[in-house]
Amino acid sequence: MITLEADFTKGRSRRIVRMEPNLVEWLMTVPERQGPVTGPRHRERTESLRRAMGWAAWPKDVLRHSYGSYHLAHFRSAGDTAEQMGHQSSVMLHRHYREVVEPSAAAEYWAITPSNVRAAEAKVLEF
Numbered sequence: 001m002i003t004l005e006a007d008f009t010k011g012r013s014r015r016i017v018r019m020e021p022n023l024v025e026w027l028m029t030v031p032e033r034q035g036p037v038t039g040p041r042h043r044e045r046t047e048s049l050r051r052a053m054g055w056a057a058w059p060k061d062v063l064r065h066s067y068g069s070y071h072l073a074h075f076r077s078a079g080d081t082a083e084q085m086g087h088q089s090s091v092m093l094h095r096h097y098r099e100v101v102e103p104s105a106a107a108e109y110w111a112i113t114p115s116n117v118r119a120a121e122a123k124v125l126e127f
Contacts, residue, residue: 011086018084025113068097073106
């Protein structure tokens with residue numbers, strides 16, 4: 001579980017978020033057990049990703065919105081997704097996140113792990 005203190009949440013309320021298995025696997029790649037998990041040159045890497053995707057700007061809250069859309073499509077529980085995101089009800093989810101992502105794409109999203117990424121990178125390098 002991850003405890004998010006009110007000072008760091010969008011809605012300014014403390015919440016506890018469940019860590020899915022793929023998140024645990026990603027966190028295990030971080031050598032430090034305390035402090036930032038983004039590592040050095042995070043902004044530079046994010047900027048490089050933005051340019052590679054052809055975005056003029058990094059969309060506001062894009063990671064949060066992606067999480068909500070893919071979580072709802074995969075786990076199929078508006079109440080659980082709303083709780084994980086700190087929403088007081090599922091109304092916001094139904095308005096903005098429902099039926100945005102196909103279940104097959106959501107399954108792929110939740111299967112992204114460091115080992116999958118390394119395997120994909122290796123295939124690209126073979127060509």
